[in-house]
Amino acid sequence: MDQLTRRKFLAGASMGAAAVAAGPWVIRAGAQGGAVKIGVVLPYTGVYAVLGESITQAMELVFARENWTVAGRKIEMIKEDDEMKPPVGIRKTEKLIDSDKVDILTGPVHSGILMGMRDKVHNSKTILIVSNAGADAISRERCSKWIFRTSFSNWQPNQPMGGWVAKNVSKEAFLVAPNYQAGKDMMEAFKETYLPAGGKVVAEDYPKLGETDYAPYLTKIRQSGVKAVYCFFSGTDAVNFVKQFDQFGLKQSVKLTGAGFLTEPDVLPAQGKSAIGVITGHFYTPLLENPTNQKFVKDFREKNLGKMPDGFACQGYDTAEVIVRALKAVNGNTQDKDKLVQAIAKVEFDSPRGRFRFDPKTHNVIQPFIYVREVREVYGGLNNVPIDKIADVKDPGTGCTLPA
Amino acid sequence: MPFLLDLFAQALNGLSYGVLLFLLSVGLTLIFGMLDVVNLAHGSFYMLGAYAGLTLIGVTNNFWLALAVAPVAVGVIGVLIERGCLRPLYRRGPLDQVLLTFGLIYLFEDLVKWIWGGKIRSIPPPDLFAGSVTLWGATVPSYRLFVIVFGLAMAVALWLLIERTRLGAIIRAGVFDAEMAAGLGINIQRVFTGVFAFGAALAGLSGVIAGPIQSAQPPMGATILIPALIVVVVGGLGSLKGSLVGSLIIGQAETFGKVWLPGASMLMIYVVMAAIVLLRPHGLFGRPLK
Numbered sequence: 001m002d003q004l005t006r007r008k009f010l011a012g013a014s015m016g017a018a019a020v021a022a023g024p025w026v027i028r029a030g031a032q033g034g035a036v037k038i039g040v041v042l043p044y045t046g047v048y049a050v051l052g053e054s055i056t057q058a059m060e061l062v063f064a065r066e067n068w069t070v071a072g073r074k075i076e077m078i079k080e081d082d083e084m085k086p087p088v089g090i091r092k093t094e095k096l097i098d099s100d101k102v103d104i105l106t107g108p109v110h111s112g113i114l115m116g117m118r119d120k121v122h123n124s125k126t127i128l129i130v131s132n133a134g135a136d137a138i139s140r141e142r143c144s145k146w147i148f149r150t151s152f153s154n155w156q157p158n159q160p161m162g163g164w165v166a167k168n169v170s171k172e173a174f175l176v177a178p179n180y181q182a183g184k185d186m187m188e189a190f191k192e193t194y195l196p197a198g199g200k201v202v203a204e205d206y207p208k209l210g211e212t213d214y215a216p217y218l219t220k221i222r223q224s225g226v227k228a229v230y231c232f233f234s235g236t237d238a239v240n241f242v243k244q245f246d247q248f249g250l251k252q253s254v255k256l257t258g259a260g261f262l263t264e265p266d267v268l269p270a271q272g273k274s275a276i277g278v279i280t281g282h283f284y285t286p287l288l289e290n291p292t293n294q295k296f297v298k299d300f301r302e303k304n305l306g307k308m309p310d311g312f313a314c315q316g317y318d319t320a321e322v323i324v325r326a327l328k329a330v331n332g333n334t335q336d337k338d339k340l341v342q343a344i345a346k347v348e349f350d351s352p353r354g355r356f357r358f359d360p361k362t363h364n365v366i367q368p369f370i371y372v373r374e375v376r377e378v379y380g381g382l383n384n385v386p387i388d389k390i391a392d393v394k395d396p397g398t399g400c401t402l403p404a
Numbered sequence: 405m406p407f408l409l410d411l412f413a414q415a416l417n418g419l420s421y422g423v424l425l426f427l428l429s430v431g432l433t434l435i436f437g438m439l440d441v442v443n444l445a446h447g448s449f450y451m452l453g454a455y456a457g458l459t460l461i462g463v464t465n466n467f468w469l470a471l472a473v474a475p476v477a478v479g480v481i482g483v484l485i486e487r488g489c490l491r492p493l494y495r496r497g498p499l500d501q502v503l504l505t506f507g508l509i510y511l512f513e514d515l516v517k518w519i520w521g522g523k524i525r526s527i528p529p530p531d532l533f534a535g536s537v538t539l540w541g542a543t544v545p546s547y548r549l550f551v552i553v554f555g556l557a558m559a560v561a562l563w564l565l566i567e568r569t570r571l572g573a574i575i576r577a578g579v580f581d582a583e584m585a586a587g588l589g590i591n592i593q594r595v596f597t598g599v600f601a602f603g604a605a606l607a608g609l610s611g612v613i614a615g616p617i618q619s620a621q622p623p624m625g626a627t628i629l630i631p632a633l634i635v636v637v638v639g640g641l642g643s644l645k646g647s648l649v650g651s652l653i654i655g656q657a658e659t660f661g662k663v664w665l666p667g668a669s670m671l672m673i674y675v676v677m678a679a680i681v682l683l684r685p686h687g688l689f690g691r692p693l694k
Contacts (some may be wrong), residue, residue, distance in 0.1 A: 007627045047625070049522050120411050167681065208670050210627065215417035215548070216662040222543060223410055238526050238617040247529070247617070251534035270526035297577035 015240050035074035035328060036334060039096035041089055041107030046079040050266050051109050051312050055131050057304050058316030062324060068322050069354055071332030082108055085124055089113030097126050103334040104129065106319050111182060113136035115142070122146055125337055127344070131319040132312065137397070139364035141399035148344055148363045150318040152283060153395040154182050155189040157259045160370045160390040161230065161281040169255050170228035171199050176223050177232040186232040186259055202226050214241050218248040234261040239270045246274035255279065263375050265310040268382050274377045275382060282313040283367045284353045285384040293352035306369030325349060331333035362397035411428025413542035414663050415656065420548040422655020423555030427610035428628060429635040430562065430647045431603030435580045437642025441490065442498065444505040446607050446632060448512035451610025451625035454518050454615050455476045457527055467530035471612050478608025482601035490600070513622045517562040522622055527615030545614055556612065557650050566644060575599060579642060634673055638680050649688055
């Protein structure tokens with residue numbers, strides 16, 4: 001008994017001494033070795049859940065490739081459903097920043113949520129990588145040192161199309177977009193190059209968001225005698241507009257062109273053959289022939305039951321790729337936020353859409369190309385076939401002076 | 405002349421939209437007239453009709469079959485809802501019924517998401533009406549012409565049913581005074597179930613009819629409810645004639661609002677509704693509330 005106690009005492013004492021000696025090292029390893037927390041604010045229910053799903057699936061594809069580990073630290077994704085409602089999105093943002101203390105935040109889809117979370121993110125010095133919302137302001141007067149964007153600014157897919165439509169389709173166009181900020185911004189961006197190229201806007205119409213009957217506008221388009229329509233619609237609006245445009249027999253005499261969202265894979269199957277021949281500008285199509293994209297399409301389809309990746313998936317892929325590469329560059333150190341911001345700004349890699357890099361002036365992605373795509377029936381289905389491209393499309397960033 | 409042509413083309417657009425509204429709202433007004441229930445889940449029946457139609461077309465590739473069968477399926481669901489949920493609430497206040505049917509909106513929306521998923525879907529028009537035709541210089545999709553003819557024929561058929569048949573007489577008696585009708589030996593409970601199922605089937609029918617023009621997605625039932633309620637308010641609660649005239653007025657107001665006042669087009673139908681209700685508080689053909 002006596003001996004046993006002494007042996008126990010010795011063992012305990014030596015362990016204690018070892019712990020004391022190792023103490024500072026153990027503590028440091030704790031800070032470095034914990035999981036990197038990535039907060040995700042996206043819609044996972046409701047109409048736009050398909051977008052949130054595409055973005056998330058592609059992010060998980062990249063993280064899985066890295067075995068969910070970067071620079072020796074585990075990657076942990078904390079997903080929150082913003083329901084496409086600004087109050088919900090902002091509440092979830094606050095939760096991720098204040099209680100979960102995430103290292104990096106990504107999302108959202110809705111521009112209203114982005115503008116609502118902007119000050120919280122900026123003031124708390126949280127790094128945000130925007131994976132969809134296109135509000136121009138976030139690359140302009142409301143830009144922030146802490147905010148990057150891998151997706152697009154609303155200006156980007158539209159501005160190059162003005163010159164292209166004037167040159168290749170018609171010098172007279174009818175513009176249609178939903179009656180809200182993004183719709184009007186996109187039409188303005190189109191006009192920036194359409195008017196100088198000799199184009200004339202015959203008329204503009206702004207139906208309400210969520211319109212179900214476009215007949216009055218389609219009759220106006222026919223009676224105006226234009227040869228081209230340029231528009232922006234997404235979701236059910238895109239389906240209803242494209243279908244009704246076809247049903248009114250306009251396809252024979254008028255070319256329908258628009259921003260890429262008009263014929264993305266989330267709406268293309270519901271539009272069916274009505275979409276054939278529609279021309280849109282976008283930074284991505286799964287038919288791109290670069291090796292990164294071919295591997296991405298193959299891996300994405302294997303993981304997701306044959307589903308084709310869309311522009312949203314490309315955004316998710318690039319968001320995760322930026323995170324992985326920047327964390328490797330700082331060796332997993334998320335404490336020094338300034339260093340991490342610098343590392344993110346410098347990230348450059350081959351993305352499915354082309355060579356990916358940020359504009360140091362705005363922290364917005366420089367689109368390697370805006371592809372002009374035509375919907376055709378190829379490879380056993382409807383696809384956006386690239387027919388032309390415009391290189392290095394960079395948001396003007398008016399009013400943004402980083403670091404701010 | 406071009407002005408008259410524009411007017412004619414847009415009036416046709418307004419007519420096709422109005423007829424669609426009629427098919428959608430007539431079931432709502434019938435149910436209200438008979439059962440005194442504001443069925444907020446009416447839009448859900450419209451949605452169920454569209455999705456049942458989608459599945460039937462997917463399986464049989466036949467639009468006409470879907471148009472015939474989907475409303476029956478929705479009608480059966482109507483029977484279950486009336487018997488199972490609504491019947492115990494007749495003796496309670498209208499608030500309980502509103503709460504119940506409001507809750508059903510969410511239930512059906514989730515059910516549709518669960519069965520069909522949240523993706524945007526769409527019914528292609530039948531081959532017979534896939535193109536467009538030119539009528540006195542105005543180009544209209546031939547499917548919309550079909551909708552106009554079909555909807556007006558439905559209006560006539562419903563009028564004959566209600567005004568000229570024995571069943572119609574029973575329904576009218578029930579609308580006028582359910583208790584009295586029951587006292588005369590009519591099994592009013594069965595009539596209630598029948599009218600509710602019939603109203604639901606009409607909503608399902610309009611879901612299939614609207615399918616080729618619009619897209620199908622789970623929230624569609626909630627979004628379509630507001631124009632349907634406006635039509636019922638304008639036309640007068642419980643009136644078949646009111647539902648037809650109200651739909652045609654709202655259809656034209658909405659269309660010409662978009663043409664002439666694009667900036668204020670969203671307001672147009674509300675302005676019309678407010679004006680009519682100010683002049684005739686019970687709607688165009690409504691009876692004063694009991």
